[in-house]
Amino acid sequence: HYGAAPDPRTGPPARARDTWELALIRAALEAGVPLLGICRGMQLLNVALGGTLVQHIDGHAEVPGVFGHHAVKPVPGTVYGDLAPEETSVPTFHHQAVDRLGEGLLASAHASDGTVEAVELPGPPWVLGVQWHPEMGTDLRVMRGLVAAASAR
Structure with a gap:
């Protein structure tokens, strides 16, 4: 969808799902x-939004098929930074990541290796993307942020 040749480590594309x-x-x-x-x-x-991906990164999925954890550091003054102002350990399982940001997106959290871990569009509406799985952890701040934004609509 963004013109790159598939990396052989990504597996077959899911065109219909995409x-x-x-x-x-x-x-x-x-x-x-x-x-x-x-x-x-x-x-x-x-x-x-016109961005691209790093199709394979190492070190963000500890064991194939098993969630790991790593720290993400928020960018102050962003939606995510307001939800979680301190560095936080998050449940993660991914091998791809943002490369070039899509139009209008801001990076709002990073991993220690510089990988973009959260993106957002200045709103309204409330638009946040996180690289990890907040539904798999005990930190409910991202999920509460979504519920609050939806309730205010």
Whole structure:
């Protein structure tokens, strides 16, 4: 969707899933509804807005098929930075990441190696993408942020 040749370590593309999920993201953005992209969802949010991906990175998935943890550091003054102002350990399982940011997106958290771990669109609406899986951990701040944004709509 962004013109790069597939990296052999990415596995076969899920073209139908990509098409459907990109359409869903674009529809949510057009409708102005709060949007939270998780892991692949953050990556597709970036692609939907014209960004690109690093198709394979090492060190962000400890054991294949098992969630690991690593620290993310928020960018002060961002939506994510306001939700979680301190460095936080997050549940993670990914091998791809944002390369070039999509139009209008801001990086709002990074891993220690510089990998973009959260992105957002200045709002409204509330649009946040996180590289990790907040639904798999005990830190509910991202999920509470989505619920608050949806409740205020």
